[in-house]
Amino acid sequence: MYLSRLRIQNLALVDALDAEFSSGVIAVTGETGAGKSMILGSLHLLLGHRADADWVRKGASRAVVEGMFELDDTPADDARRAALAAQGFELGKEEPLILRREVNESGRSSASIAGRMAAIGQLADIAQSFVDIHSQHDQQSLSQKRWQRQALDAFAGTEDLARRVRDQHAAWHACRKELDDWMARERELRRHEDLLRFQLAEITKAELRNGEEQDLEQRENVLANAEDLKSTSASLLDLLEEEQSGMLVQLQHAARLAQHLQQVDRDTHDWIAAVSSALISLNDLRIQAASYASRLDVDPGELVMVQNRLHEIAQLKKKYGNSVSEILGFAEKIEEELKTVGSFDEHVGELQRRSDALFATLGDLAADLTEKRRKAAKKLAAQVVKELAQLGMQQAAFTVSLTPLPEVGASGGEDIEFLIAVNPGEDPKPISKVASGGELSRITLALKCVATSRDDVPLLVFDEIDAGVSGTVAHAVGERLHKLGATHQIFVITHLPQIACRSSEHFAVTKSVAGSRTTTEMHLLPPGERENEIARMLGGASATALAHARELLSGNGEARRRRTP
Structure with a gap:
């Protein structure tokens, strides 16, 4: 993965810039004050850093920075595509990743990832996983213990073992949490056990059944209106059974008339069937009404019993649910x-045994990881010291501290920290508290070179890596940057020709004034202009400087640019 294109509009002194890059080492040079730091400022915006209204060019309504990153067909870039897709930013197989940041004149900013609007925090999380900036004020990863631990594991080849420790710790922690939850729950259940048993006994004693309340309410309604129902059903029976004009008598007469009509006219044959059917239905109704009326002779105490049962159910509903069904569910x-x-002791015992087994395995894995880390730490420190000596820090003492933790954690059984003493006689201290900006960049370069094949951050930016160095050390820095450029894309902002000449592409930053407007520009140098820029960095445009520039460039032909501008 590498940055293939950077577009900047109305950012500080930049009016409009559109630069394309290849992989490898890209040198950025220019006079002091020309605006070389714009590359840092633009990348800071793409990394989600805080925006400022002062960054918007005077007279413009907004500043825009857009970076296009090419992803390769590698497992690392496939993993990055998958991570982007998981956050809703899906890319095609050969589609570049475009990050965009806008800042308006009031200082408010917005971001987009792969053409979709994104939160600034999302932009930061994504961009900072593949861009690392090293400058006097910006050491993104070097001072972070997490990065230092990962760097040691990468050097030691213990990444898989560290992952197993992390997974084992997660399994043990989940089991332990379940055990703790059960313990807390058991204590609560023990406190409420008597109450639970009382509640269950109360509900069980009531002998409730689903639908009972509705049946009781219906029965209560009947009992409360028994006299009225009895009178009404008696009137219905009178209407059906009255000897002279009752409905049954009338229908019987109608049946005789229909039979007489049929004897004369066969077309009336169906009438007899209709009258007979009505007669059967009315007779059934009479039987049911008589039976219903007989059941209305009820015990006067039944109504009281029904009402008492309904009251009992109502009292239970106040405590345990809004219906009989809910009360039974509560039971x-x-x-x-x-x-x-009742089964608590057995279950907790099983959880405790499982937790102990997981923790024992975690301890074994962590102990193995610790041993391998300690062995690798000595080798890493020795190789970094050797690299630092070549980078002008001959007196530096670099160590990897492994401090045992009270308990094995997700990262292992120790706290890992890189310590350095820049000057003789000093005790090693955390890197961020001791080294200057230039020293931090060289320490980073040394670490990257020692573990270059295992580093998973593909784009590195070095600013002020040449601070306080010259001559042989400058050549050594350039050589190591060139070596690192075989596996990373490197942007190096430098004042030293020994470093610039080792780049595969060389961009010059210039500042010009037209009228009352100052503008910063950056362009890729062709061979002739590159010689002139190297000569300027050597001290001027003299014949001697030009000859020296040609010598530097010809002596580093293997590091020339990979494409012709």
């Missing part, structure tokens, strides 16, 4: 909780 939950209390 089932109580039974389950009481069963849980």
Whole structure:
């Protein structure tokens, strides 16, 4: 993965810039004050850093920075595509990743990832996983213990073992949490066990059944209106059974008339069937009404019993649910909780045994990881010291501290920290508290070179890596940057020709004034202009400087640019 294109509009002194890059080492040079730091400022915006209204060019309504990153067909870039897709930013197989940041004149900013609007935090999380800036004020990863631990594991080849420790710790922690939850739950259940048993006994004693309340309410309604119902049903029976004009008598007469009509006219044959059917229905109604009326002779005490039962159910509803069904459901939950209390010791014992086994395995894995880390730490420190000596820090003492933790954690059984003493006689201290900006960049370069094949951050930016160095050390810095450029894309902002000449592409930053407007520009140098820029960095445009520039460039032909501008 590498940055293939950078577009900047109305950012500080930049009016409009559109630069394309290849992979490898890209040198950025120019006079002091020309605006070389714009590359840092633009990348800071793409990394989600805080925006400022002062960054918007005077007279413009907004500043825009857009970076295009090419992803290769590698497992690392496939993983990056998958991570982007998981956050909703899906890319095609050969589609570049475009990050964009806009800042308006009031200082408010917005971001987009792969053409979709994104939160600034999302932009930061994504961009900072593949861009690392090293400058006097910006050491993104070097001072972070997480990065230092990962760097040691990468050097030691213990990344898989560290992952197993992390997974084992997660499994043990989940089991332990479940055990703790059960312990807390058991204490609560023990406190409420008596209450639970009382509640269950109260519900069980009531002998409730689903639908009972509705049946009782209907029966109460009948009993309360028994006299009226009895009178009404008696009137219905009179209407059906009255000897002279009752409905049954009338229908019987109608049946005789229909039979007479049929004897004369066969077309009336169906009438007899209709009258007979009505007669059967009315007779059934009479039987049912008589039976219903007989059941209305009820015991006066039954109404009181029904009302008492309804009152009992109402009292239970106040405590345990809004219906008989809910009360019975509550009783089932109580039974389950009481069963849980009964099987608690067995279940907790099983969890404790599982937790102990997981923790024992975690301890074994962590001990193995610790041993491998300690062995690798000595080798890493020795190789970094050797690299630092070549980078002008001959007196530096670099160590990797492994401090045992009280308990094995997700990262292992120790706290890992890189310590350095820049000057003789000093005790090693955390890197960020001791080294200057230039020293931090060289320490980073040394670490990157020692573990270059295992580093998963593909784009590195070095600013002020040449601070306080010259001559042989400058050549050594350039050589190591060139070596690192075989596996990374490197942007190096430098004042030293020994470093610039080792780049595969060389961009010059210039500042010009037209009228009352100052503008910063950056362009790729062709061979002739590159010689002139190297000569300028050597001290001027003299014949001697030009000859020296040609010598530097010809002596580093293997590091020339990979494409012709």
